[in-house]
Amino acid sequence: MRIQEFIVVEGKDDTIAIQRAVNADTIETNGSAISEDTLRRIEHAQQIRGVIVFTDPDYPGQRIRAIIEQRVPGVKHAFLTKDQAKAKNGKKIGIEHAADEDIRYALQNVYTTTENMPVEEITREDLMYAKLIGHPSAKARRERLGSILNIGATNGKQLHKRLQAFQITVEQFANAMHTIDQEENNV
Structure with a gap:
């Protein structure tokens, strides 16, 4: 290659x-x-x-x-x-x-990264609802999300910016969160 x-x-x-x-x-x-x-x-x-x-x-x-x-x-x-x-x-x-x-x-x-391109907004509230910030398992969930979306691991503050910078769509985000939730339910 x-x-x-x-x-x-x-x-x-x-x-x-x-x-x-x-x-x-x-x-x-x-x-x-x-x-x-x-x-x-x-x-x-x-x-x-x-x-x-x-x-x-x-x-x-x-x-x-x-x-x-x-x-x-x-x-x-x-x-x-x-x-x-x-x-x-x-x-x-x-x-x-x-x-x-x-x-x-x-x-x-x-x-x-393309910070000036419009993209559907994934809000901080979405991140809280998805247990990616402000939750005991937030760090592990962020690491798994970064792996699934191939955007690297982040802390809570960086995640929102990185999702926007890499133009992660609401659909991509929702699919990744669905995968994480399924993995956690199967443990």
Whole structure:
């Protein structure tokens, strides 16, 4: 599988994992201390072939993603869940620990944020009703929702914005919540 866009990852081990799973060029941020030079390379890459941001599903990965998104509008995003990115010993999380098929799936299901496009509104009240905020099981339900919709894990404040940014429709949201409710009822 050949990926045309440059894939932005955090480090060398991530590049090795990406190139093991797909044929692609990467740009490494060298961790969360993303430099001005690296940001300029990402801007240039976006103009030439496009960019997919594929960072670890943790706080530093989200921070890098936000910095790039602010600086380089229109980049695409690929996500893995924490479970998919967990090392065999269960102690570390990173793209480099993911299975090839999970990496390929994430890269086949990328999102582009488009904050100015009108989309049916999923309200904060909808999130409360769906037990995604303000409920004892909210964190687990948000993680599962992020996995189903392939938008990554979020906290309660980020979820509403991410649903809008990735133009998740009310129908997609309802279908995902139905799946979560069915899974919980079958446990």
